């Protein structure tokens with residue numbers, strides 16, 4: 001079977017995986033190698049995917065979502081010195097590095113989730129992701145991404161559902177505030 005490009009093939013594989021199982025450990029285990037294949041075969045990459053958003057700190061380019069917003073795939077282009085606050089996704093997430101080195105900080109939740117709008121986090125893992133490296137999270141996983149290099153970096157982000165449709169959160173480490181986190185998507 002031939003495919004227009006590796007993204008089309010990737011979407012078909014994502015549909016197959018999520019039709020087979022709803023177990024997030026299994027989904028992540030199977031999607032990771034598929035995402036690594038996509039970032040090695042960049043026949044889909046276009047100049048517009050490097051466009052950034054200086055208000056947000058990064059440009060978010062939607063490559064695919066299903067009509068019900070599931071299986072959302074994005075390329076994110078990160079400005080030097082910028083990144084995200086700690087956040088969750090409200091769904092499973094598989095991130096694969098495309099270009100440049102991105103710092104990923106994983107957090108764990110310390111509070112009992114009984115106070116609305118309040119969350120206490122501590123750093124669980126802090127590492128640098130190279131092209132081809134994977135950062136995978138189940139629903140509820142919290143991380144922050146930072147581009148500490150002097151060039152735009154790119155990564156491929158795949159989610160169980162478009163993250164502007166999951167009611168997910170961002171976290172302020174100083175005030176312990178938890179609030180909604182929506183993105184500007186190209």
Ligand SMILES: [Fe+2]
Pocket residue numbers: 087088089093143
């Ligand atoms: Fe994220």
